[in-house]
Amino acid sequence: MKSDLDELYQSVILDHNRAPRNFRKLEDASAHAEGRNPLCGDVYEVWLKLEGDRIVDASFQGQGCAISKASASLMTQSVKGKTVTEARALFDGFHALVTEGEAGRVPAKLEVFQGVRAFPIRVKCATLSWHAMKAALEQRDRGIGG
Numbered sequence: 001m002k003s004d005l006d007e008l009y010q011s012v013i014l015d016h017n018r019a020p021r022n023f024r025k026l027e028d029a030s031a032h033a034e035g036r037n038p039l040c041g042d043v044y045e046v047w048l049k050l051e052g053d054r055i056v057d058a059s060f061q062g063q064g065c066a067i068s069k070a071s072a073s074l075m076t077q078s079v080k081g082k083t084v085t086e087a088r089a090l091f092d093g094f095h096a097l098v099t100e101g102e103a104g105r106v107p108a109k110l111e112v113f114q115g116v117r118a119f120p121i122r123v124k125c126a127t128l129s130w131h132a133m134k135a136a137l138e139q140r141d142r143g144i145g146g
């Protein structure tokens with residue numbers, strides 16, 4: 001079972017690293033933030049487009065390791081179509097997954113990141129774009145986003 005999980009983990013991360021989804025700048029974004037992980041050299045920008053309380057589009061650009069890029073790709077896919085409240089709940093669930101190993105609060109495809117818990121330096125890689133997403137929402141709330 002462990003090797004099956006390792007294979008799934010590898011194939012999902014390699015796929016999203018090789019062909020990241022939503023890898024572009026959003027010209028008409030309502031919220032934007034940058035995330036940096038100096039320990040690894042990961043640097044990403046995240047854009048969100050909101051209509052009312054719903055995230056109708058999400059994108060990212062930047063560079064970094066396979067884990068950070070795959071995580072950013074899956075993050076944009078996960079929050080697209082969600083309300084701000086749902087996106088924040090996903091952040092909390094993902095954070096609990098990679099820091100506490102707590103499963104069941106995020107879609108199954110995100111649970112491939114559960115393994116990073118064993119590697120604290122990789123937790124920052126996996127959560128970088130999620131922190132940027134959350135920061136973008138907070139800046140928008142304060143009226144300084146966009």
Ligand code: ZN
Nearest residue numbers: 040065068125
């Ligand atoms: Zn990294």
